[in-house]
Amino acid sequence: MSGEMRVKVTKDGPYIVYGEVPLKEEVIKRDKDGKADKWEEKKKYPPVDTYDLCRCGRSNDRPFCTGGHLEGFNGAETAVRKKYDETAQVCVKAEGVELLQDTSLCVAAGFCHGKYYVDKMVRKEETLDIALQQTYDCPGGSLLIKIDGEPQEPQFEKGISVTSLQKPGPLWVKGGIQVESSDGYKYEARNRVALCSCGKSKHKPFCDASHVR
Numbered sequence: 001m002s003g004e005m006r007v008k009v010t011k012d013g014p015y016i017v018y019g020e021v022p023l024k025e026e027v028i029k030r031d032k033d034g035k036a037d038k039w040e041e042k043k044k045y046p047p048v049d050t051y052d053l054c055r056c057g058r059s060n061d062r063p064f065c066t067g068g069h070l071e072g073f074n075g076a077e078t079a080v081r082k083k084y085d086e087t088a089q090v091c092v093k094a095e096g097v098e099l100l101q102d103t104s105l106c107v108a109a110g111f112c113h114g115k116y117y118v119d120k121m122v123r124k125e126e127t128l129d130i131a132l133q134q135t136y137d138c139p140g141g142s143l144l145i146k147i148d149g150e151p152q153e154p155q156f157e158k159g160i161s162v163t164s165l166q167k168p169g170p171l172w173v174k175g176g177i178q179v180e181s182s183d184g185y186k187y188e189a190r191n192r193v194a195l196c197s198c199g200k201s202k203h204k205p206f207c208d209a210s211h212v213r
Contacts, residue, residue, distance in 0.1 A: 005158050007173060007195070009205045011182040012075040014052040014065035015195060021177065022047065022159035023063075028109065036114035039137060039161075053160075053171060055205065057198035063162045063171065077181050079203045080104070083188045088144065094123045098146045099131070105142040107170050107194045108209035109163075111135075112143055139163060139172040140194035140207055153191040163194075170194035170207035179205065 005019035017023075025043040028036050051064065055075060058068025069075065080087060084102060092099040099122045111134045112118045121131035122145060135143040136154040139161075145152045158175035172194050173179065179187045179195070187193075193206060200210035 004178070006178040006180060007160075008180050009055075009075075009077060009182050012073055013055075013069050015055055015171070015205070017051050017053060017160065018049075020047050020049045022157070023051070024159065024161055025164075026161040026172070027164045031115055036110035036137070053197070055195065055197055055199060057200065062168060063197065073199055075182075075199070075204060077204050079187070079206050081185060081187070084141065084144070084190060092119050092122050096148050097122060097128065099135075100144045100146065102142055104203050104208055105140040105194070105206060106209055107138075107140040107142070107207045108212045109137065109139055109169075111137040118143065136192075139170065139192060141190050141192035156191055162197075168197065169211060171197050181205070 003019050005021045008016040008018065010016060023045040024041055026039045026041050029038050029040040031037045053063050054065045054068065056069040056073040058071060058073070059066045088100040088102040090098050091101050099119060116130055116134065118131050118134040121127040121134065132145055132152055135145050156174035158177050161172040161174065163169035163172050174192060176189045176191055178189045179193065181187065195205050196207045198211040201208045202210065
């Protein structure tokens with residue numbers, strides 16, 4: 001029987017996912033100008049109670065671990081162990097509305113400056129819904145809008161999406177699934193976080209867009 005959904009980071013090894021967490025693949029659908037428009041589901045994986053996901057970038061069966069980390073992968077976790085509200089900065093402040101960003105969580109998905117510029121859309125009531133959707137599509141949770149002090153988040157079901165950005169991208173963990181470090185620390189359980197799957201991030205286990213550099 002499936003237990004609580006959670007992701008365990010292992011020392012210099014894969015992510016172990018417990019609790020029959022739904023797994024699928026999503027890609028960014030772009031408009032005629034090549035700008036990020038929306039996420040599109042491409043594939044669903046069969047349900048499995050427990051599975052291992054690659055975080056070193058050396059797997060030949062992505063997203064699953066095939067032991068590439070045994071070649072000497074350094075998976076030391078270097079992310080700041082603070083809550084989002086402690087690290088994010090207010091980018092835009094309009095009437096009762098704030099746009100916050102933690103740049104260390106940016107995965108370069110491009111929705112913030114895709115078809116529209118989120119910092120412009122958030123300033124006007126008639127375009128606020130567009131700005132909200134742009135932040136919802138930000139997989140790393142770098143962007144967040146607060147209205148009258150209340151964080152605005154979509155109703156994601158718990159699950160993990162394997163993403164493709166300019167190159168194979170991060171693992172998009174949705175719905176407040178707990179991510180636990182290799183030494184037992186529990187990172188803030190957020191509605192949207194992106195875990196590094198290339199092994200290059202300077203903020204492991206979270207993605208920092210190193211995969212596109």
